[in-house]
Structure formats: structure tokens, C-alpha cells
Amino acid sequence: MDTLSSTKxxxxxxxxxxxxxxxxxxxxxxxxxxxxxIRWFPAHVLYLTFFTNVVLLASFLGMSVGCLTASQQRNxxxxxxxxxxxxxxxxxxxxxxxxxxxxxVDVGNQSSPQQIYFGTEYHTQDLSRYAIPVEVLCGFxxxxxxxxxxxxxxxxxxxxxxxxxxLQAYTINISGSITGIVLFAACSWLEVRAFWWFILVALALAx
Numbered sequence: 001m002d003t004l005s006s007t008k009x010x011x012x013x014x015x016x017x018x019x020x021x022x023x024x025x026x027x028x029x030x031x032x033x034x035x036x037x038i039r040w041f042p043a044h045v046l047y048l049t050f051f052t053n054v055v056l057l058a059s060f061l062g063m064s065v066g067c068l069t070a071s072q073q074r075n076x077x078x079x080x081x082x083x084x085x086x087x088x089x090x091x092x093x094x095x096x097x098x099x100x101x102x103x104x105v106d107v108g109n110q111s112s113p114q115q116i117y118f119g120t121e122y123h124t125q126d127l128s129r130y131a132i133p134v135e136v137l138c139g140f141x142x143x144x145x146x147x148x149x150x151x152x153x154x155x156x157x158x159x160x161x162x163x164x165x166x167l168q169a170y171t172i173n174i175s176g177s178i179t180g181i182v183l184f185a186a187c188s189w190l191e192v193r194a195f196w197w198f199i200l201v202a203l204a205l206a207x
Contacts, residue, residue: 020172023159027176028183029204030152034059035184036197037145041087044095045141047134054142062146066153070161077151080205084198087144094137152205 038055042048048055069076156173163169187197 019159019162023156023163023169023172024176024179025204025207026152026155026159027173028180029201030063030149030156031177031180032184032197032204033149033152033201034063035181036194036201039184039188040194040197041091041141041145044091045137047094047137048141050134051138054138055145058142058145059149062149063153063156065146066150066155067157067160069150069154070157072154075151076154077205080148080151081202083144083148083151084201087141087148088198090141090144 034056037059041055042052066076160166160169160173163172184197187200
């Protein structure tokens, strides 16, 4: 009887440790990916610097929507690598074609936008010149980045839901988030190339 009881207690402890590790791991991954995205995308898509919180808000929105889908059977995490590749590829395409692409992007509907006040434009736009509003370009990246965070957010929601104590769960979540910040700070201090940031994220998501 004592042996059976000790076996049950041991399995319960193992199960709790596994849940704690999965919650900690996904928390680290999300925070690291969020900081990598905030650092990388504005550096390669100059237009995102006009709206400094686009990447931050997109990651928050995607993560929140993912948490809301935690109870669904469909697994959105499998789409995360593809969405990240699309987002990164689009950003690189914008950077590579910057000199030619800039002619097709309208920044505040102004010919010389050293100072831009969005929504205050008065003069009419030249209809003979095709241009993509910068808001549309930023909106595209906002959408793709937000979609990429839904999968990790769903895993975070499931990990939080499995943990019996909310207080303990949030403690583990915060600990993982702080660890993600420390890891990204270490990568920056060691001057690790951005390519390896996303390789680490891919390995973490594959786990």
C-alpha cells in the first residue's frame, strides 16, 4: 500500500515538473521571439520606425488571441514557422529593394517628409502616380507578425490552463519571461548575429 502511494506521489511530482518546465519553456521562447522581432523588423523595414510600437502591439495581440484559443483542438503552432518565414522574407525584400521600393510608398502624402503629421495632409494626391500608403505596409507587417504569435500564445494558454495554481503558474511565466530577456541581452552583448536568434526560436518551437 505504501509502495502504491509513493508511486502515485512520484508520478504526480513528475507530472507537475513537466508542466512547470513546459510553461517556463514557452514563456522564454515567446519573450525571446518578441524582443527579436522588435529589434529586427524596424532595422530592416524603415517604415516601421514611423510607428514605434507596431511590432510590440502585434506580438501582444497575437499572443493574447493565441491564449484565447487554448481550448481549441486545432494546433496553430504548426503555422508559426511558415508565418515567420513570410514575415522575415517580406522584410528582407523591402530592404533589398529599398531604393526602388521607396518610390511606390507614400509617407504622409508629402513630397519631402522630413516632418510628418499623419492625418493632417491637405494637398491632393497625384492620381497618375501609383503609391502604397505607409499605413498599409505597416498594417501588413502588423497582421503577419500577430498571426505568427498566435501559435506560441496558444501553447502558453494551454500551459497556464494545465497548471492547478494560477499564482504558481504566473510566477513560472514571469520567471520564464525574465529568462528570455536575459538570454536576448546575452545574445546582444555577445553580438550574436540575428540569423542565430531565429534559429534558436525555431529550435525552441520544435521542442
